[in-house]
Amino acid sequence: MSADKKLRDHGPAFVVIRGKAGSGKSTLAQSIARQPGYIRVDYDAEMARAYHRYGVGTEEVRDLARQEGRIAAGRLARSHLAEGRSVVCDADVRDSRELSDLTSYGGSPPPNVRLVVLRLGISREEARRRKVTPEWNEFRLSPGTARRFFEVMWNYPFTRVEGERPIDVEEKSPEQCLGEALQVIAPSEA
16 A cells, blocks of 8 residues: 555644654654645744744843744644645644643644644764764754754653654655654554
């Protein structure tokens, strides 16, 4: 059975990809969004809009901007889910409360929608290499700023959430990660 047929047969899904900075959340979300019936909600873009309004000042201001980004991404996801589309969101959610913010703003998802939470695992060294090299530095920061930004993002507390499915991305190609993710989203019938 083809991957797109398996995804369609399992019905609409809200796929949330979480992980530390540099783990490949955005890369995997873009790959999943290329599957028929999926659309990507770009949490980073929603959060960036909030950062532009508030600035990055104190940690309290950063947390407010992050929450506003989650709310906006959640509302956008809900509108797509209500239209019967599956949604993938690469979200910087650190714990169960933040996941709830993302998945419940704008009301609960329609009852036929499955929530799939993927947690990407990666070593600090590999994540740092990815984030501070030019091909991974999507914000086009100077090398010194990129290193500082990475350290701040890596050190945020990050706890497991109930029901999440781990995917180890260390030393795997984007294609291998996509294959594992699709198997979790729409498992083959055994």
